[in-house]
Amino acid sequence: MPPPINSILRQPPPPLPLMSSLTTRHVAVIGAGAAGLVAARELRREGHHVVVFERGEQVGGTWVYTPERESDPLGVDPKRRVVHSSLYDSLRTNLPRECMGVRDYPFERREGKERDPRRFPGHREVLMYLQDFAAHFGIGQVVRLQTEVVFAGLGEEGKWRVRSRPSNHNRMRSDDGDCVDEIYDAVVVCNGHYVQPRIAHNIPGITAWPGKQIHSHNYRTAEPFQDQVVVLIGGAASAVDISRDIATVAKEVHIADRSLNENAIGKLPGHDNMWLHSMVKLIIHD
Numbered sequence: 001m002p003p004p005i006n007s008i009l010r011q012p013p014p015p016l017p018l019m020s021s022l023t024t025r026h027v028a029v030i031g032a033g034a035a036g037l038v039a040a041r042e043l044r045r046e047g048h049h050v051v052v053f054e055r056g057e058q059v060g061g062t063w064v065y066t067p068e069r070e071s072d073p074l075g076v077d078p079k080r081r082v083v084h085s086s087l088y089d090s091l092r093t094n095l096p097r098e099c100m101g102v103r104d105y106p107f108e109r110r111e112g113k114e115r116d117p118r119r120f121p122g123h124r125e126v127l128m129y130l131q132d133f134a135a136h137f138g139i140g141q142v143v144r145l146q147t148e149v150v151f152a153g154l155g156e157e158g159k160w161r162v163r164s165r166p167s168n169h170n171r172m173r174s175d176d177g178d179c180v181d182e183i184y185d186a187v188v189v190c191n192g193h194y195v196q197p198r199i200a201h202n203i204p205g206i207t208a209w210p211g212k213q214i215h216s217h218n219y220r221t222a223e224p225f226q227d228q229v230v231v232l233i234g235g236a237a238s239a240v241d242i243s244r245d246i247a248t249v250a251k252e253v254h255i256a257d258r259s260l261n262e263n264a265i266g267k268l269p270g271h272d273n274m275w276l277h278s279m280v281k282l283i284i285h286d
Helices: 005-010 034-045 123-136 237-246
Strands: 026-030 049-053 147-154 160-166 180-184 186-189 229-233 252-256 274-277
Touching: 026 034, 026 147, 026 180, 034 049, 034 123, 034 186, 049 147, 160 186, 229 237, 237 252
Parallel strands: 026 049, 026 186, 229 252, 252 274
Antiparallel strands: 147 160, 160 180
């Protein structure tokens, strides 16, 4: 199991040598995922004072899996309850672990009951690596968990005003709640880009179609698609993973890919219930 967050926070940070003669700055890092953790480590190595804002309950960013889905399955309602992570339960890395680690803290295999020794591990192993990284370099002491940044703006004197509040996933986005304003010399934004889904609005008839529609951002497991006929729009990595996952329970799975070579159209080799198609041009319903 990954170490509890409170145990990470209690660990004293190792000494970080000052690597340059630059003026020490007060820096805000938004997001405690992979990018935010590495940015905080490098900034502290340079002798800067760092505060990391993380709206979630633990470090790890998009690698923190949750079975929760957003209140709007397509993710288009601006007032929806937002879920940060896009992970599905069966996800494994599509890169070998040797390519995913930090140079001076490699992503090595570790022994343990909950560890995943595979070269292409599951998402839980990546999260544990990031938590190990945070604990090793003492980054947890500068992370403010469950704290959401709602505004960051540059003032007239060249300073950044950062407004934050305790995060509450049940809160409407328009509600500012109890906010705190602080001044920083610099801001590093590391909040990722997977929260806002890209929707295929340009397909005629899709917005009026009454059937179930869900974006991959809100896909978690295949069980809700038991014995159904499913169409996946897109042919990138998530479509490949999710189509194979759904095919284990669905009646039929049809993948519509605009970049597909015409010679590849048809039944997918090695699968009894999967077909490849060109992009959907029109959706008609009774």
